[in-house]
Amino acid sequence: MDNDHAFAELIQEYIAESLPLAEAVSDAFLALERRWQEGDAAAGEVVELKGTLHTLKGNSAMMGLRPMQVVAHALEDLAARVAADERARTEAESALLVEGAGLLIDLIGAAADAQSGSGEAEEFVARVRRRLEADAAPAVPLRLERRRAERRPDGAPDAGTVRVDFRRLDTLLEIFGEAMIEQSALTEVYRRLAARIGSSAEVTDLDRVVVSLRATMKRLESALMQTRLLPISTVFNRFPRAVRDLARDEQKQVRLVIEGGDTLLDKTILDRLGEPLVHLVSNAVVHGVESEAERLRAGKPAEAVLSLRATALADRVVISVSDDGRGLETERILAKARALGLEPASPTPADVHGLIFVPGFSTAEQVSHVAGRGVGLDAAAAAIHDLGGGIEVASEAGRGTRFTLSVPLTLAIVRSLIVEVDRERYAVPLSHVAETVRVEPGALHEINRQGVVMWRGSAIHVADGGRLLGTGTTRTAPRNYFVVLFAGPRHRGLLVDRLVGHQDVVVKGLDPTLGRPDVVSGATILGDGRVACILDAAGIVAQREAA
Amino acid sequence: MGRSAKTPATPAPALRGVLEFADQLAADAAAAQVPLPPAQLHLITFRLDGEEFGLPVETVREVIRVGDITRVPQSPAHIRGVINLRGRILPVVEIRTRLGLAPLVPRSTARIIVAEVRGRVLGLLVDSVAQVQKVPADRVVAAPDEVKSAHTDYITGVVQLYERLLILLDLARALDASGATHP
Numbered sequence: 001m002d003n004d005h006a007f008a009e010l011i012q013e014y015i016a017e018s019l020p021l022a023e024a025v026s027d028a029f030l031a032l033e034r035r036w037q038e039g040d041a042a043a044g045e046v047v048e049l050k051g052t053l054h055t056l057k058g059n060s061a062m063m064g065l066r067p068m069q070v071v072a073h074a075l076e077d078l079a080a081r082v083a084a085d086e087r088a089r090t091e092a093e094s095a096l097l098v099e100g101a102g103l104l105i106d107l108i109g110a111a112a113d114a115q116s117g118s119g120e121a122e123e124f125v126a127r128v129r130r131r132l133e134a135d136a137a138p139a140v141p142l143r144l145e146r147r148r149a150e151r152r153p154d155g156a157p158d159a160g161t162v163r164v165d166f167r168r169l170d171t172l173l174e175i176f177g178e179a180m181i182e183q184s185a186l187t188e189v190y191r192r193l194a195a196r197i198g199s200s201a202e203v204t205d206l207d208r209v210v211v212s213l214r215a216t217m218k219r220l221e222s223a224l225m226q227t228r229l230l231p232i233s234t235v236f237n238r239f240p241r242a243v244r245d246l247a248r249d250e251q252k253q254v255r256l257v258i259e260g261g262d263t264l265l266d267k268t269i270l271d272r273l274g275e276p277l278v279h280l281v282s283n284a285v286v287h288g289v290e291s292e293a294e295r296l297r298a299g300k301p302a303e304a305v306l307s308l309r310a311t312a313l314a315d316r317v318v319i320s321v322s323d324d325g326r327g328l329e330t331e332r333i334l335a336k337a338r339a340l341g342l343e344p345a346s347p348t349p350a351d352v353h354g355l356i357f358v359p360g361f362s363t364a365e366q367v368s369h370v371a372g373r374g375v376g377l378d379a380a381a382a383a384i385h386d387l388g389g390g391i392e393v394a395s396e397a398g399r400g401t402r403f404t405l406s407v408p409l410t411l412a413i414v415r416s417l418i419v420e421v422d423r424e425r426y427a428v429p430l431s432h433v434a435e436t437v438r439v440e441p442g443a444l445h446e447i448n449r450q451g452v453v454m455w456r457g458s459a460i461h462v463a464d465g466g467r468l469l470g471t472g473t474t475r476t477a478p479r480n481y482f483v484v485l486f487a488g489p490r491h492r493g494l495l496v497d498r499l500v501g502h503q504d505v506v507v508k509g510l511d512p513t514l515g516r517p518d519v520v521s522g523a524t525i526l527g528d529g530r531v532a533c534i535l536d537a538a539g540i541v542a543q544r545e546a547a
Numbered sequence: 548m549g550r551s552a553k554t555p556a557t558p559a560p561a562l563r564g565v566l567e568f569a570d571q572l573a574a575d576a577a578a579a580q581v582p583l584p585p586a587q588l589h590l591i592t593f594r595l596d597g598e599e600f601g602l603p604v605e606t607v608r609e610v611i612r613v614g615d616i617t618r619v620p621q622s623p624a625h626i627r628g629v630i631n632l633r634g635r636i637l638p639v640v641e642i643r644t645r646l647g648l649a650p651l652v653p654r655s656t657a658r659i660i661v662a663e664v665r666g667r668v669l670g671l672l673v674d675s676v677a678q679v680q681k682v683p684a685d686r687v688v689a690a691p692d693e694v695k696s697a698h699t700d701y702i703t704g705v706v707q708l709y710e711r712l713l714i715l716l717d718l719a720r721a722l723d724a725s726g727a728t729h730p
Binding site for chain 2: 174175177178181424468469470471508510511512513514515517518519520523525529530531532533
């Protein structure tokens with residue numbers, strides 16, 4: 001049992017260490033392949049990669065992971081041949097190198113699942129062997145073409161870097177959360193004390209300490225958050241290979257340009273960013289980019305450019321996925337929307353294009369294949385909205401399409417509005433709060449037994465907090481406020497008794513014993529030490545019936 | 548959620564069952580073959596609606612007073628809520644509802660037993676905690692089949708101690724067995 005546990009931990013370490021190495025290898029082979037296709041037969045990378053492949057082989061051997069070991073070994077041999085012999089720099093070799101690196105990534109990623117993939121590995125190794133024997137050319141002295149190697153952010157760590165299990169950072173954050181609670185308790189006691197004994201030298205001193213403690217805690221928070229940030233390249237890295245494979249399947253030429261890979265994001269966000277990005281990128285390759293013939297007819301270069309770009313703003317990161325393909329087909333989207341009973345707010349392209357994010361739009365029919373943009377866009381949009389982010393699309397017919405995503409830096413500490421409903425307190429992430437409004441007499445209407453209120457010129461549904469959250473109290477007094485929640489374009493009001501204030505809360509997950517409530521996404525500890533549930537604003541907004 | 552606050556006057560069927568079979572159990576005790584290796588069981592005993600229950604000491608981390616329990620919307624019926632235990636958020640299980648009893652109206656004697664069940668730490672809300680009790684393992688007998696039906700397959704056995712009857716709980720099973728119903 002303990003051994004199993006220790007082994008599982010070792011495997012995790014192995015994956016954490018080896019995966020970036022394998023990705024670096026894969027990137028380098030892809031670059032190599034591209035250059036060879038362009039007629040430049042240099043093979044400088046291969047020399048640079050010798051050490052990396054050797055490390056991968058060694059790591060895998062140490063863990064007894066034979067498939068990875070033999071694949072790394074075969075790649076080592078093939079790379080050595082390629083480095084030594086210019087005649088061995090053909091498409092066959094580069095394809096094998098790229099395939100092997102991809103296989104290595106897959107195998108390492110799945111290392112936790114017992115001994116899978118050995119068949120695939122053996123088969124690959126056999127093919128490499130055949131290739132090596134086939135053109136057993138006379139050995140040519142190694143010609144070192146020392147090209148300046150690109151510095152990779154994910155390459156070998158600097159001497160000043162340590163590798164830390166992410167769970168330890170979670171523990172740190174938890175302890176920080178406790179300190180934050182103690183700090184607010186201390187502040188509270190200080191206030192009461194000061195009120196009772198009035199001004200004195202000690203109270204003044206204490207006041208100074210309390211104020212500076214708060215500032216220090218704020219700094220500690222941001223320093224702690226810094227340690228949790230990872231470059232977005234950990235997500236982007238999967239795309240060079242994915243795009244290459246997909247483009248090959250589609251018989252298209254696509255060049256992927258990645259910028260801002262060193263932009264930092266919290267792991268809580270990164271973990272949930274991959275899937276929507278995969279949707280957007282593969283849709284761009286499959287649906288956005290035209291066939292080669294079509295591009296040439298349109299006077300465009302045969303090779304399409306797909307770019308993936310990340311930019312950091314103060315508390316958000318903006319990611320764009322853009323292509324120079326055919327663009328969204330406004331007329332078809334409109335036709336399909338009408339068939340589904342949807343009508344854009346206005347017939348401008350911007351409003352029509354926005355319809356592709358409407359739940360059910362892109363999944364409804366196969367037609368989406370031609371109509372616009374393929375399957376799963378609504379799912380991608382929903383995933384981004386769940387994160388408290390936004391997604392937009394801009395497109396010009398014949399020129400291309402750009403999706404722009406904006407996501408918060410972290411989900412670990414969330415600025416929240418604390419509200420009270422029937423004496424229960426809840427935290428509402430501010431990323432989902434559009435406004436809080438005092439309920440004026442007569443403002444609340446009931447249509448078809450659903451609460452409706454006019455807000456910023458449109459009628460929105462309001463749900464009673466007590467009913468939604470099942471406080472179980474029967475009450476007659478009207479609620480004082482409604483909080484306008486939003487996720488993407490949808491809004492919904494939530495009636496509450498009191499607005500308590502704003503607070504940065506450390507988000508903690510719900511224990512599985514608590515089931516999977518739709519309306520609650522986590523819990524946190526408030527300043528007074530009590531636990532408050534964090535409302536799943538996106539979930540609440542998405543609910544059809546709030547009764 | 549609508550939990551009723553009143554306590555039933557009579558024990559739940561399951562418990563009545565235990566009582567009725569108590570005599571018979573004592574007689575059968577010698578004959579029953581219950582495989583329990585340790586010679587002495589260390590149990591923490593607690594009360595629920597007049598009956599006394601026991602949990603192995605090894606599973607219990609600590610016993611705390613009942614403070615603020617935060618209700619979690621849409622959680623299963625046997626979950627009372629969550630508490631803050633030194634910065635850690637723990638679910639509190641209303642073990643009474645698992646035994647077919649009404650939810651506890653906490654009094655000053657009420658306690659939360661913080662226990663570790665299959666690697667997860669959670670709190671059990673009980674009427675009161677009695678003591679730590681050593682029980683010779685061979686005094687444990689299987690609960691009668693009639694009692695073990697439906698609700699109570701998580702009763703591992705019962706122990707006759709002088710005039711008292713101690714019911715041994717299998718917590719892991721009590722929490723798994725999904726009476727996990729949404730209200």
